[in-house]
Structure formats: structure tokens, C-alpha cells
């Protein structure tokens with residue numbers, strides 16, 4: 001496991017001048033969370049929360065799916081890893097990329113509950129909230145994390161992205177202690 005994490009770290013390039021991060025040659029993140037948060041609030045204003053979630057989730061899942069697939073192909077031992085070992089590795093990549101830490105809280109067949117105490121957009125929300133006097137939200141905010149988790153489960157289970165659905169059910173920006181994501185992989 002440690003060796004794989006070293007390989008992953010070696011595959012990450014950070015370009016601070018352009019505020020970009022690349023994983024295995026693919027750009028996977030832009031801007032700082034504070035800035036992204038304001039862009040996403042703007043998108044929500046125009047599209048509504050649900051459509052903004054769908055759009056951001058799709059873009060985030062697609063941008064991460066290919067680099068994660070390549071990393072899994074580069075790991076010769078991948079086929080012998082259990083699902084939770086694969087996910088643990090992918091979640092290490094999340095930390096390296098600055099998406100925040102995520103934990104599997106419950107796994108029940110094709111349904112998994114994932115929690116995060118510091119997801120990227122929630123952190124960005126709190127950084128802005130004081131300055132712009134934003135009040136607590138009535139809908140979840142971590143649209144990008146929904147997409148990253150979709151890519152994570154698609155790659156860990158070896159299925160296409162459209163077989164995975166992710167819904168955030170509690171969010172720190174709504175006053176919850178943790179962000180909770182319900183993941184379902186269609187059989």
C-alpha cells in the first residue's frame with residue numbers, strides 16, 4: 001500500500017502559478033476553494049441547486065475517472081485488492097489532491113454511506129460565509145465530492161460512471177456535523 005501511495009504522490013504535479021493540479025498528466029483541479037465556492041454559488045443562482053449539482057457532479061466525475069483508471073492499471077496488484085483496499089487507496093489520492101478526507105461509515109451490499117468532516121467545497125463555504133454573511137444552506141453543497149465519489153466507486157468496482165449514483169444527504173453547510181454521501185452502484 002505504501003509503495004502505491006508513493007507512486008500516486010509521484011504522479012501528482014502542482015502548478016501553483018496557474019492554480020492547477022495534474023494527476024498522471026490530467027488536470028483535475030482548478031482555483032482555490034474560496035474562489036470555486038463563489039463560482040458554484042453563481043451557477044446555483046442561474047441553474048438551481050439540482051441542476052448545478054448534476055452539472056458539477058458530472059464534470060468532477062469525468063475529470064477524475066480517467067486518471068484513477070490509469071493509476072489502477074499501473075498498479076499490478078490491483079486485481080488482488082479488496083474493494084475497501086481499493087477505495088482506501090483512492091481516498092488517499094483525494095487527500096493528496098486536496099478534496100478533503102472521506103471515510104466509509106457503512107457498507108451494505110451495493111449501497112455505501114461515506115462521510116467527510118472537511119470536504120473541499122464545505123471548507124470553501126465556511127471561508128466565504130463570514131465575509132459575505134452567508135447563512136446556513138437549506139440544500140447540500142458538496143457537488144464536486146459527489147462526482148469524485150462517483151469516479152472512485154466506478155474505478156474500484158470496475159464499472160462505467162453511469163452505474164454509480166451519489167447523493168449528499170447531510171452537509172456541514174446545512175449545520176450537520178458531517179457531510180454524508182449515499183453511494184449506490186447498480187448491479
Ligand SMILES: [Zn+2]
Nearest residue numbers: 142171172179
Ligand atoms: Zn457537504
